[in-house]
Amino acid sequence: MPSPKRVGKIEFGLLSPKEIRKMSVRKIIWADTYDDDGFPYPQGLMDLHLGVIDPGLRCKTCGNKASDCPGHFGHIELAKPVTHVGYTRLIRKLLRVSCRECSRLLLSPEEIYKVLGPEEERNTDVITEKDVKKERICPHCGAQQNKVNFEKPTTFSEIWTDENGRKVDHKLTPADIRSRLEKIPDEDLRHLGINPDVARPEWTLITVLPVPPVTMRPSIILENGQRSEDDLTHKLVDIIRINQRFKENQDAGAPQLIIEDLWELLQYHVTTYMDNEVAGCPPARHRSGRPLKTISQRLKGKDGRFRGSLSGKRVNFSGRTVISPDPNMSIGQVGIPLAIANEMSVPIRVTPFNIEEVRAMVLKGPVRGSLTEPCGANYAIRPDNRRVRLNELTCETVAEQLEPGWTVDRQLRNNDIVLFNRQPSLHRMSIMAHRIVLMNGRTFRLNPAVCPPYNADFDGDEMNLHVPQTEEARAEAHMLCSVYNNILSPRFGGPIIGGIHDHISGLFLLTHTLRWFDKEETVSLIKFNPPEHLPKPGKVENGIEYWSNKQVFSMILADDLNLVYRSSSCKDCEVCKKGDCEQDSYVQIANGQLLTGTIDKKSIGAFKGNILQRTIRQHGQERGAQFIDDFTKLSVRGIMFDGFSFGIDDEDLSKTEYKQIDEGLDEAMRDVKRRIQIYEEGQLEPMPGRTLEETLEMQIMQVLGKARDKTGEIAGRHLGLSNSAVVMAVSGARGSMLNLTQMAGCIGQQAVRGERITRGYEDRTLPHFKRGDRGAPAHGFVRNSYKSGLTPTEFFFHAIGGREGLVDTAVRTSQSGYLQRRMINALQDLKVAYDMTVRTTGGRIIQFQYGEDGTDPSKACFGDPVDVRGVLENVLKEEV
């Protein structure tokens, strides 16, 4: 292996025609590729001097076979120069700042001094187009300059007014431009930021075109035996054909018009060869109609060489499949289908200590039929690095040969560590290390409590899995990225892994108000993690022992927890009744016993969970993870104790409520009409800083908004905690009372950009309304509920409002994705050094103390470095 070398410098420049000819091994003159026998034409595009791709043939330049020949460049002599699309802006600049006669920079030395300052202070500043006034007179030869016009993609022309006052538009051919740029003195180029030693500007007009080696444009042989050429080869064929015709016509003295046509055609082909997505240039297409992928398309964009092949590429030891939930697993585990575990492997080095164990794996071979069987092995690697695929034929002989020094690729087995990932990987919790549990079925299984950091759900989401291959990688995965290390998010210093949806509903139902369970019920609730002893029963009635629901929940709490807070169901009453709260929302935990209050989102939820956060701060990540595992299981038992479902009749109200809702909405309609009338009579008082129309619109929106909320209140009065949707809304599990209002009461005003809908036909939104109608129904007020159903016009307005949301999210995700990529590219190599400074790879300091205070936000308490409240609560055991 060659020793690593340090890159001293990188120089960017242009290839000169001389250099191109020098590096070329063959002048290419024939557009044809292969003859009838399938042999490359000499001096054709597939000339054997350019390298070989067919096995068996030898390169005529270096004599190597296909596997060793790096490929060699050839060249095409163009009949006339053409413009390089990539440099049109540079050409334009140079034409505009240099004299059309003498090609000197259109600035006197004094003017240059004015722009760049004294010679010794000049650093990276250069003269730009703006420093040169348009159409001035050359300070060197006195020639009058003309305006230089540039038209995409490659047309340059001079514009001036002749003595008859007519505008003259004179096209500059690439040859004209080339001769002008040739004459620009080296010294002037330096002022323009160009190093003439490596980039003479006339080299941007191509006279000699390099032909890339066949190795970078290999032809493929289709199933039917036909050759299919690479897009670049196709394009080169076009260039050579036109070039040939151009030359013939030139030699025959063809009329200027034909020459110009051919020149432009050659320009088109060379342009699209470089970049097939230039503005103002129709893309060159394949016979099938597909646009060709030419040089710039190979490099640009997501699948281009940089983002697709260098920054990111496909990897081995990875798997991808659909995910599904399993609340009985630990959050630190991931369920893996046997088929995937059999395919992926971990290398095990054979030592005298494990040789028998490894030999058994080798003997087992690659076939593992069920979860209970021990793992087998897929490959054995000999000490000379030769791989032997294990199968029925080879495994016995390999097992015999096995000795220390060999490496065996062992199949995955339970408790192996893997990295689990879901795209988009927006934060570090998007990749976490899990422990494997082998499972039947074809999906990855995960505990739903880890959905928030991955932002995963189970509507068809797929996730990726990577198997670390070295001890270091496994140690890092375990110690830095394990799920346990990521329960507390560095984003806000609270738990990002925690209860969601049914976990919250379940514990809410279990712990709300006081309930009693007999021994059988109690044990069935906590049998997933039975405590050594049941606590003392809360009460004994008629000789039967009872445990309260709060006692049941306390069994999974850490022993010395002291917390007081209000749960999400708290209505922020003016005078809090604390322990006697009607909603049972005053949570008191003393010495690990839940005394009062309901467990909901604020206790165990992801992002907010107070108990979770405190458990981790006091007892560490392991205990925190244990708590999550316990409550996910308890909540599932709890929710199944009563059952939890939602049906269409859960949206039903009684006759009185419907009457009230109708009356409320009728009243609102009348109110709107009245306000419109006041406006039309000119009696409306405008609000400060608003026009009359704006005032009216705001009033109408307000009236209708209030009317909608009122229907919600009416519906809410009827639907109590016996309604599942209310339980979910109150506990913070999912949905809100607004959702319920819209289902049972009234959907309300549909808006576009926060205003009532006004677009559509002339003076009206739809032909169903009178022109100039300002009423509520004509501008998108939906009076019906989802249950009662929408009228056609309401449905249409609802679709308009709904579409806005969809468009917004689509636009936002693409924008934030780009922002994220730029931020990551800027920050990716920064690290916190041991002296707590943040530095670049070059040791340059970005921050003298990480985050100005040197604290780890994931170890802070919701942003506070010290959790004073928590400490006090623990000592005083009451609210502070």
Added chain:
Amino acid sequence: MDTKDFSVIEHVMVPEHHVMTREEVDDLLLKYKISYDQLPKIYHDDPAVKTIDGKVNDVIRIVRNSQTAGRAESFRMVVKRPKK
């Protein structure tokens, strides 16, 4: 507005800026084991730098009030702003 009429340094939102002495700079570089050009930069025409009369190659100590750390110090080397 001209900085002669109004000193930006007096504004509540502008943190303290001081030009450091030679010795202070040497101590600083030694403390962080860095060379001169590994320091963060600040432009010579930064209003605060102009007010305290910082020159190119001076090092400025900036002291901010921090919510979490109380006071946070940072150091920047004055460089000439490249034109355009």
